[in-house]
Amino acid sequence: MFERFTKTARTAIVMAQEDARELRSPNIEIEHVLLGLLSQGEDELKALLAEAGVTHESVMTVLAAQRKGEPLGSEPLGEEDAEALRSIGIDLDAVRESLQANFGEDALDRPIPEGRRGPFGWGRAVTYGHIPFTKDSKKVLELSLREALARKDKTIESGHVLLGILRAPNQTTVRLFGGSEPIHDLRPKVHALLDRAA
Secondary structure, eight states, rough: OOBBOOHHHHHHHHHHHHHHHHHTSSSSSSHHOOOOOOOOHHHHHHHHHHHTTHHHHHHHHHHHHTTTTTTTOOOOOHHHHHHHHHHHHHHHHHHHHHHHHOOOTTTTTSSOOEEEEEETTEOOOOSSSSOOOHHHHHHHHHHHHHHHHTTOOBOOOOOOOOOOOHOOOHHHHHHHHHHHHHHHHHHHHHHHHHHHHO
């Protein structure tokens, strides 16, 4: 199947692995394939996605926050949060003081260590070698072939890969696109882009 992919589409798939590695993901997910398209896709495709509010930078920001377990727009607890916690018997100031007494003054400001369990226990994350595609990301690649066949195109281009993503998005990619409606609206635009390129 990969012999049908254009050079640009193949490079985007390779970049999906690099982006997954950079985000310290154990697998290549659909969102990593999207990142590959955003960094290596044709300029017209990237412009179309940017028009929809999806850029490489914005997706990386969301995925990096997701990896760290931070909800988007997460901020330190404020006075309203402290009051709500006090109402159920938790004194936020006392919790902070206890953490600083036990772990140091900068305990709440230090980044979370990024180690993962390697072959010899906890330590530095292993960031080399092959990262496997998930079942869903493999399905997207298969769907990109089906999209090309349905259009009677001879090769699989970045636009076909995007059509595969739009046809079978996961929860993360639905959120990145802003919901089901923008995904539905984007499909004909991608088809039009592929028509112009043919």
